[in-house]
Amino acid sequence: MKKIIAATIGNCVHVAGTMNFLNLAEKEGYETDFIGIALPIDTIIEKIKDLKPDVVGLSYRLTPEPLEEILDELKGKIEEENVSNITWIFGGTEPTAKVAEKTGIFTKIFYGTEDIDEVIGYLKGKDYIEEEYYPRDLISRIDSKYPYPILRHHLGLPTIEDTVEAIEKVAEAKVLDVISIAPDQNAQEHFFEIDKMDHRLDGAGGVPIRSEEDFRKLYNAAQRGNYPLLRCYSGTKNLIPFAKVLKSTIHNAWCAVPLYWYSDLDKRGPRHVLDAIIENQQVMKWHGDRNIPVEVNESHHWSLRDAHDAIGVATAYLAAYNAKKMGVKNYIAQFMFNVPAFMAPQMDLAKMLAKIELIESLEDKDFKVYRQARAGLASFPADLNQAKGQLASSAYLSMAIKPHIYHVVGYCEAHHAANAEDIIESCKIVRGVVRNEFLGTVDMTKDLVVQKRKEELIEDAYIILDAIKSLDYNSKDPLSDPKVLAKAVEVGILDTPHFRGNPAAKGELSTRLINGALYPYDNIERRVLSEEERIGRILYNNRIYDKKTAVI
Incomplete structure (x- = not known):
C-alpha cells in the first residue's frame, strides 16, 4: 500500500481540495495522512523523514508571487536533505500551478480544472491524455473507474449532421463515457425496408439513420476527446440483422433488448407477444455468443405502465434469468428510479434493492451483473431549474445502490430534446453529485423502512x-x-x-x-x-x- 501525505504551504489555509484528493486516494487503496495547514518547508521535510511517504502532495491557492520563493526553498531542501526519491505532486489554482511548473519538482500538477476522471486516473497509475488510456470496451471502461460510475446519455437530433456535430462537442468535453444513439422510430422499425417508412415522421424521436454509412459517421465523430463508447437501441424489427450492423459500424458497447416488449403489448412493433419473446431471446443469445454485454430493458416497462412494485421486481429477475439462460456473460441490469414519478424515495430504493438481491442471486463465474441506475423521464418537470434539482436529487438517491453505470437523463427532456450543451451541463451536474457522494454519505440502504419493504417485495416476487x-x-x-x-x-x-x-x-x-x-x-x-x-x-x-x- 502506497502512502500519500499532504499539506498546504506558505500561509494558505484552503484545505478542501486537498482533503477531497486524500479521500479519493483512500478509496483507491492508498494510506493517507493530512499533516497540516500552512506548514513551513522544514516541517514538511521533518514529516517526510518520520512518515516515509511514497507521495507528497502540496497545495497553495493564494497569490502566486510568494509561492516562487517558497518553492525555491523546497527545491534546495530536497537536494540538501536527500529526499529526491519522493514523488511530489501539486494542487492549486491555474496561476499557482504555472509557478509550480517552472520548478521541475512536481511529477503531477493539478490546476483545479480537472474532472474527477483525471484524478482517479492518476491514482490508478494512468494519465488520461492519449487515446490508448481510454478503454474501448464497456467492461474495461467500468473497471478503470469503479466504484465511480461511468456516465451514459442518449443523443439523437433530427438530422445526421446535427447529431454528428453534437457527438463531437460532447466527446471533446470529456464528460461522458457512453453515447447512446437514439434513432428515430422509422429507423428502429424499417431500417431494412426504407420503402415502408412514413417520411413525414423522419427525425421524430431521434436521429434519422438510413444507412450503415450514417452509423459510421456517428462513430467517427466520437473518435476524439475522451473517446466515448457508442451503443444503440436494438430496434423493433429485424433485430439480429440490426445487431450485426451495430457491431460492424459503431462497435455497439452493449445490446439493449426487452423480453416482452416492442410487440402487441406496447404497439411499438408488429410482433405478437410469443413471437417477440422468441426473437428477443435469440437476440440475447446472439450477443452472448459474441461476448457482447446485454441489458434486458424489461422491468421499468411494466412500472411505466403502472404495474405494481412486485411485478417490477419479478420481471427484473425474469429478464436477468433469461439473459443467463441465453448465454449472456456480462449483464447490464437497469434500475430506473422515480417510476411512477411520485414514488417515495424510501419505497423506490427498497424496490431497487429487492431487484438487486434477486438478480445478483444468479451471479456465478459465467454470469456477472453490472448495475445501471437512472432517473425516470416522467419525473422531470418542464421548469428547467426545478428539473436540474430533480436530476441531482435522483442521482444522489441512485448512488445508494453503487451503480457501475449512471444513465444521465438530460434535465431538459420534459421541455426539449437534449442538445450537446444540455448533455454536457447535465453530466456536470451528475459529476458534482458523484464527487460529493464519495466524500462520505449516510447509507440509506440500511434504513429499517427500506429493508422491511425490500423483504416484502422479494416475498411477493417469489x-x-x-x-x-x-x-x-x-x-x-x-x-x-x-x-x-x-x-x-x-x-x-x-x-x-x-x-x-x-x-x-x-x-x-x-x-x-x-x-x-x-x-x-x-x-x-x-x-x-x-x-x-x-x-x-x-x-x-x-x-x-x-x-x-x-x-x-
Missing part, C-alpha cells in the same frame, strides 16, 4: 415467479419457456392497468399508490390486495392448480 412456473409443470424450464411466459400475460399474472382493452393481454389489474409505494388494488372492495390473494384469484379463475397457494 409468489409471482412460482405462479408462472405453475402454468406448466411439464416444462423443463418454465421461466425461460416462451409459451409459459406468454401465458403469464394472457392470464394476468403479469398485467398492468394500461393493458385494459388490449386483446394481447388480460388488462384487469388495478393499482394504487399508497404511502409512496404501488400496490395491487381491488376497486370494488376498495382495499389493497396481498400478492398471494391476487395470484390466488387468477389461478382459481383459470383453473390452474398451484402447489404453493393450493387454490383448487
Whole structure:
C-alpha cells in the first residue's frame, strides 16, 4: 500500500481540495495522512523523514508571487536533505500551478480544472491524455473507474449532421463515457425496408439513420476527446440483422433488448407477444455468443405502465434469468428510479434493492451483473431549474445502490430534446453529485423502512415467479419457456392497468399508490390486495392448480 501525505504551504489555509484528493486516494487503496495547514518547508521535510511517504502532495491557492520563493526553498531542501526519491505532486489554482511548473519538482500538477476522471486516473497509475488510456470496451471502461460510475446519455437530433456535430462537442468535453444513439422510430422499425417508412415522421424521436454509412459517421465523430463508447437501441424489427450492423459500424458497447416488449403489448412493433419473446431471446443469445454485454430493458416497462412494485421486481429477475439462460456473460441490469414519478424515495430504493438481491442471486463465474441506475423521464418537470434539482436529487438517491453505470437523463427532456450543451451541463451536474457522494454519505440502504419493504417485495416476487412456473409443470424450464411466459400475460399474472382493452393481454389489474409505494388494488372492495390473494384469484379463475397457494 502506497502512502500519500499532504499539506498546504506558505500561509494558505484552503484545505478542501486537498482533503477531497486524500479521500479519493483512500478509496483507491492508498494510506493517507493530512499533516497540516500552512506548514513551513522544514516541517514538511521533518514529516517526510518520520512518515516515509511514497507521495507528497502540496497545495497553495493564494497569490502566486510568494509561492516562487517558497518553492525555491523546497527545491534546495530536497537536494540538501536527500529526499529526491519522493514523488511530489501539486494542487492549486491555474496561476499557482504555472509557478509550480517552472520548478521541475512536481511529477503531477493539478490546476483545479480537472474532472474527477483525471484524478482517479492518476491514482490508478494512468494519465488520461492519449487515446490508448481510454478503454474501448464497456467492461474495461467500468473497471478503470469503479466504484465511480461511468456516465451514459442518449443523443439523437433530427438530422445526421446535427447529431454528428453534437457527438463531437460532447466527446471533446470529456464528460461522458457512453453515447447512446437514439434513432428515430422509422429507423428502429424499417431500417431494412426504407420503402415502408412514413417520411413525414423522419427525425421524430431521434436521429434519422438510413444507412450503415450514417452509423459510421456517428462513430467517427466520437473518435476524439475522451473517446466515448457508442451503443444503440436494438430496434423493433429485424433485430439480429440490426445487431450485426451495430457491431460492424459503431462497435455497439452493449445490446439493449426487452423480453416482452416492442410487440402487441406496447404497439411499438408488429410482433405478437410469443413471437417477440422468441426473437428477443435469440437476440440475447446472439450477443452472448459474441461476448457482447446485454441489458434486458424489461422491468421499468411494466412500472411505466403502472404495474405494481412486485411485478417490477419479478420481471427484473425474469429478464436477468433469461439473459443467463441465453448465454449472456456480462449483464447490464437497469434500475430506473422515480417510476411512477411520485414514488417515495424510501419505497423506490427498497424496490431497487429487492431487484438487486434477486438478480445478483444468479451471479456465478459465467454470469456477472453490472448495475445501471437512472432517473425516470416522467419525473422531470418542464421548469428547467426545478428539473436540474430533480436530476441531482435522483442521482444522489441512485448512488445508494453503487451503480457501475449512471444513465444521465438530460434535465431538459420534459421541455426539449437534449442538445450537446444540455448533455454536457447535465453530466456536470451528475459529476458534482458523484464527487460529493464519495466524500462520505449516510447509507440509506440500511434504513429499517427500506429493508422491511425490500423483504416484502422479494416475498411477493417469489409468489409471482412460482405462479408462472405453475402454468406448466411439464416444462423443463418454465421461466425461460416462451409459451409459459406468454401465458403469464394472457392470464394476468403479469398485467398492468394500461393493458385494459388490449386483446394481447388480460388488462384487469388495478393499482394504487399508497404511502409512496404501488400496490395491487381491488376497486370494488376498495382495499389493497396481498400478492398471494391476487395470484390466488387468477389461478382459481383459470383453473390452474398451484402447489404453493393450493387454490383448487
